[in-house]
Amino acid sequence: MKSDGIGGLYHGSGLGVLRSIVASGTNLTFYSYIKDQFLLHGMKDSSLVDIIAGMVSGVATVCAVNPVDVIRTRYYNQPYDNGVGRLYKSGWDALAVILKNEGTGGLYKGVFAHWLRLGPHFTLTFLL
Numbered sequence: 001m002k003s004d005g006i007g008g009l010y011h012g013s014g015l016g017v018l019r020s021i022v023a024s025g026t027n028l029t030f031y032s033y034i035k036d037q038f039l040l041h042g043m044k045d046s047s048l049v050d051i052i053a054g055m056v057s058g059v060a061t062v063c064a065v066n067p068v069d070v071i072r073t074r075y076y077n078q079p080y081d082n083g084v085g086r087l088y089k090s091g092w093d094a095l096a097v098i099l100k101n102e103g104t105g106g107l108y109k110g111v112f113a114h115w116l117r118l119g120p121h122f123t124l125t126f127l128l
Helices: 006-010 013-040 047-077 091-102 104-108 111-127
Strands: none
Touching: 013 047, 013 091, 013 111, 047 091, 047 104, 047 111, 091 104
């Protein structure tokens, strides 16, 4: 509040909203699709189907949301002067800088650790 005012509390909030949209949309879509495919191919609705569909949706979700998380984290954590980021002007600018300096791989830093956190979470969510 001292350095950036009330607007400083909302730096990157659009990226947070985007992350929620991508994560929920991917997770629910993939879980539903995978489970439907199992049931269409003769499997009974069971805990095993829920576990496998949850794991697959976890992988898909991490692949879709990790780039947004990398951009969001870097945007959030950059230093600010009078409400203006020193490294990135926006999420789009952060994306451009990451791609220029690190390539596509830069958007997937920490993807395995991310999956270790989200994979079991989604598996248990759909199982329970």
